Amino acid sequence: xxxxxxxxxxxxxxxxxxxxxxxxxxxxxxxxxxxxxxxxxxxxxxxxxxxxxxxxxxxxxxxxxxxxxxxxxxxxxxxxxxxxxxxxxxxxxxxxxxxxxxxxxxxxxxxxxxxxxxxxxxxxxxxxxxxxxxxxxxxxxxxxxxxxxxxxxxxxxxxxxxxxxxxxxxxxxxxxxxxxxxxxxxxxxxxxxxxxxxxxxxxxxxxxxxxxxxxxxxxxxxxxxxxxxxxxxxxxxxxxxxxxxxxxxxxxxxxxxxxxxxxxxxxxxxxxxxxxxxxxxxxxxxxxxxxxxxxxxxxxxxxxxxxxxxxxxxxxxxxxxxxxxxxxxxxxxxxxxxxxxxxxxxxxxxxxxxxxxxxxxxxxxxxxxxxxxxxxxxxxxxxxxxxxxxxxxxxxxxxxxxxxxxxxxxxxxxxxxxxxxxxxxxxxxxxxxxxxxxxxxxxxxxxxxxxxxxxxxxxxxxxxxxx
Numbered sequence: 001x002x003x004x005x006x007x008x009x010x011x012x013x014x015x016x017x018x019x020x021x022x023x024x025x026x027x028x029x030x031x032x033x034x035x036x037x038x039x040x041x042x043x044x045x046x047x048x049x050x051x052x053x054x055x056x057x058x059x060x061x062x063x064x065x066x067x068x069x070x071x072x073x074x075x076x077x078x079x080x081x082x083x084x085x086x087x088x089x090x091x092x093x094x095x096x097x098x099x100x101x102x103x104x105x106x107x108x109x110x111x112x113x114x115x116x117x118x119x120x121x122x123x124x125x126x127x128x129x130x131x132x133x134x135x136x137x138x139x140x141x142x143x144x145x146x147x148x149x150x151x152x153x154x155x156x157x158x159x160x161x162x163x164x165x166x167x168x169x170x171x172x173x174x175x176x177x178x179x180x181x182x183x184x185x186x187x188x189x190x191x192x193x194x195x196x197x198x199x200x201x202x203x204x205x206x207x208x209x210x211x212x213x214x215x216x217x218x219x220x221x222x223x224x225x226x227x228x229x230x231x232x233x234x235x236x237x238x239x240x241x242x243x244x245x246x247x248x249x250x251x252x253x254x255x256x257x258x259x260x261x262x263x264x265x266x267x268x269x270x271x272x273x274x275x276x277x278x279x280x281x282x283x284x285x286x287x288x289x290x291x292x293x294x295x296x297x298x299x300x301x302x303x304x305x306x307x308x309x310x311x312x313x314x315x316x317x318x319x320x321x322x323x324x325x326x327x328x329x330x331x332x333x334x335x336x337x338x339x340x341x342x343x344x345x346x347x348x349x350x351x352x353x354x355x356x357x358x359x360x361x362x363x364x365x366x367x368x369x370x371x372x373x374x375x376x377x378x379x380x381x382x383x384x385x386x387x388x389x390x391x392x393x394x395x396x397x398x399x400x401x402x403x404x405x406x407x408x409x410x411x412x413x414x415x416x417x418x419x420x421x422x423x424x425x426x427x428x429x430x431x432x433x434x435x436x437x438x439x440x441x442x443x444x445x446x447x448x449x450x451x452x453x454x455x456x457x458x459x460x461x462x463x464x465x466x467x
Contacts, residue, residue: 001168006019006020006023006336007019007307007336007351012335012336012337012338013289013290013291013337014290014337014338015092015093015094015290015337015339016092016338016339016340017337017338017340018338018340018387018464019336019338019340019341021158023320024338024340024341024344026209026345026348027334027336027338027341027344028287028342028343028344028345028347028348029344029345029348029353030209030212030330030334031096031330031341031342031345031347032053032345032348032349032404033209033212033213033216033294033326034096034212034213034324034326034327034330035070035075035096035098035220035324035326035327036098036325037216037373037377038074038098038101038215038377039071039072039099039324040068040071040072040096040097040099040102040362041101041370041374041377042071042099042101042103042104042107042141042319043064043067043068043070043071043099043114043228043319044064044068044370045104045108045120045163046104046107046111046119046176046319046360046375047064047067047134047202047247048170048367049107049108049111049112049113049275050111050112050113050114050115050116050119051113051115052064052116053174053367054170054174054363054365054366054370055174055367056125056176057175057176058115060115060146060159061363062366063116063119063363064363065321065356065359065360065363066245066317066356066359067250067317067318067319068228068352068359068363069353069354069355069356069358069359069361070096070250070316070317070318071099071319072314072317072349072350072352072353072358072359073250073316073350073352073354074309074312074313074316074318074321074351074353075096075097075098075099075321075343075349075353076121076347076348076349076350076351076352077222077309077312077313077346077348077350078305078309078313078321079095079096079097079342079343079344079345079346079349080302080346080347081097081305081308081309082095082097082106082302082305082323082339082342083095083339083340083342083343083346084343085301085305086321087255088297088300088301088304089232089301089303089304089305089308090296090301090302090305091282091294091298091301091302091305092337092339093282093284093285093286093298093302093337093339093344094289094327094331094336094337094338094341095281095282095285095302095323095342096323096324096327096328096342097304097305097306097309097321097322097323097324098241098321098322098324099318099320099321100275100319100320100321100322101130101159101163101317101381102155102159102269102272102273102277103129103266103270103319103320104159104162104163105124105158105159105162105163105269105413105432105433105434106125106262106263106266106267106428106429106430106432106433106435107114107122107319108162108313108453109144109416109428109431109432110122110260110262110263110264110266110428112123114320116255119255119317120256120257120258121258121259121260121262122263122319123255123257123314123315123317123318123319124257124258124259124263124264124314124320125263125264125276126267126310126311126314126319126320127310127311127314128267128268128316128319129266129267129310130265130269130271130306130308130309130310130311130312130313130314130320131307131309131311132267132268132271132307133271133274133275133303133306133307133311134303134304134307134308134311135307136271136275136303136307137275137300137301137303137304137306137307138300139273140276140278140279140299140300140303141279141296141299141300143275143276144276144279145270146442146445146446147272147273147276147442148392148445149388149389149391149392150389150392150401150402150441150445151275151441151442151445152276152277152280152388153385153386153388153389153391153440154385154389154402154405154406154438154441155273155385155437155438155441156158156381156382156384156388156436157381157382157385157386157389157433158385158409158410158433158434158437158438159381160378160379160380160381160382160383160384160385160405161384161410162413162414162432162433162434163374163378163381163431164244164375164378164379164382164400165182166222166374166378167371167374167375167377167378168369168371168375168444169360169369169371170192170194170370170371170374171188171189171191171368171371171372171375172184172185172188172192172368173188173367173368173369173370174367174371175183176379181360183289184216187229187231188368190225190229190231190364191222191225191226191368191369191371191372192222192368192369192371192372192375193225193372194218194221194222194225194372195218195219195221195369195371195372195373196218196372196375197218197377197428198212198214198217198218198221198222199215199217199218199372199376200376201216201218201364202214202218202354212330212333213374215373215377217372217374218372218373218376219365219372219373220281220287220370220426222366222368222372222373223365223366223369224306224370225369226366226368226369231366231368232364232365232366234361236364237361237364240360240361240363240364241357241360241361241364243360243394244356244357244360244363245356245357246357246463247354247355247356248318248354248355248356248373249354250316251316251317252315252316253267253315254316254317254432255317257400260425261425261428262424263427264424266322266428266429266432267436268321269435269438269439270435271310273438273454274306274320274322275303275306277322277323277325278296278299278302278303278306278322278323279302279303281301281302281323281324281325281328281416282294282298282299282302282464283299284325284328284330284332285331285337286298288331288332289331289332289336289337290334290337298380301356302323302400304403304413304449306321306323309321309324320413325369327342329431331409335464340442340446347370359418364436376436397448397449397450398443400448401440401441401444401445401448403439404444405436405437405438405441405444406437408436408437408440408451409433409434409435409436409438409440410433410437410438411427412430412431412433412436413433413434414433415430416431419431
């Protein structure tokens with residue numbers, strides 16, 4: 001889409017360039033399409049785990065719609081912090097913000113089966129984690145050494161692995177239908193598979209906006225399919241639309257505050273990882289869009305915006321915000337570096353966040369449709385981790401670190417009952433899977449010598465080494 005009609009090559013590499021409005025508006029909406037589904041999915045997952053999500057018939061289901069609304073609103077507001085800036089806060093770059101997947105493994109054990117009551121601890125954790133994230137901005141470039149590709153790749157892969165089970169459950173009919181004949185029915189799977197088929201077809205054979213918004217179009221196709229086969233009656237859509245307000249403002253402290261040590265520790269530790277991800281996204285944006293390295297001011301400003309955006313979002317019932325890598329890829333694809341384009345997309349998100357009817361339409365979506373979409377997204381998260389790990393020098397030392405961290409992290413996640421006797425705080429942190437894996441990898445990477453002797457490596461790897 002980077003053509004002479006939009007600007008010269010020099011203009012397209014300039015973050016301060018403003019393309020003609022007729023071109024900038026569709027480009028901004030394209031950024032929203034690329035991130036829309038992934039932005040609202042964390043709220044849907046947490047609500048489902050808590051017991052008031054899709055298919056639960058819970059009287060608290062409207063709370064999910066409110067959380068979806070807040071996800072859109074604060075993604076837009078935090079994106080504005082990045083593009084317009086506020087003093088030292090913001091990168092003044094086309095950085096798109098959205099709800100982070102990274103924190104979901106921490107939120108799942110905090111919310112499991114607790115309904116709306118589980119949200120207070122989560123949002124308190126988001127709030128304090130955001131403050132810690134702001135603090136990290138002071139010296140973020142100096143702590144990158146602690147998270148080499150071995151660690152970051154493992155963490156991202158563990159995030160995806162922890163969520164794949166959720167995606168498959170949704171595709172089969174949702175956790176509420178487990179144990180019923182409906183769960184895993186051919187009709188449910190046909191919906192999810194249609195979404196996957198349309199998404200992959202557009203991603204690999206579509207062009208322009210069709211390719212960029214493949215997941216969203218796939219979900220819309222699945223949505224239409226469920227209407228045609230009778231899963232979703234038209235009356236349900238009409239009821240969701242009519243019952244939703246045309247305009248509503250966010251409510252501060254809607255879910256209250258609850259200080260949970262597990263939430264505070266978990267969100268603060270993950271803020272460390274999220275800050276490093278943001279450094280990577282900012283660096284990739286300037287490298288691909290402007291052909292230069294990111295400045296210290298840009299990296300620090302982006303980190304501040306991450307933290308402040310998350311802190312304010314928590315007050316109103318939105319989850320941790322971070323820069324979104326898929327939109328970094330979109331800038332690389334279009335070659336358009338204008339932050340004004342992303343500002344337009346942010347304004348579009350804010351408008352959607354103030355109109356609950358948008359959330360009402362999303363709330364009418366059958367869970368099988370979302371299942372097809374998130375299977376693709378979560379699989380891509382795992383693939384992104386594997387891609388980062390491909391840069392690792394797979395010597396014996398790194399293989400040992402990876403093997404031990406993965407085995408313990410994934411093992412505790414798959415068998416949480418093995419540490420049921422522990423107090424709540426360590427149990428919640430350890431059964432996230434991702435946190436113990438990350439901590440083990442970080443500690444071993446810092447503690448073990450760069451090159452292990454053959455004897456030491458064999459003693460540590462034991463049965464992991466099959467040579």
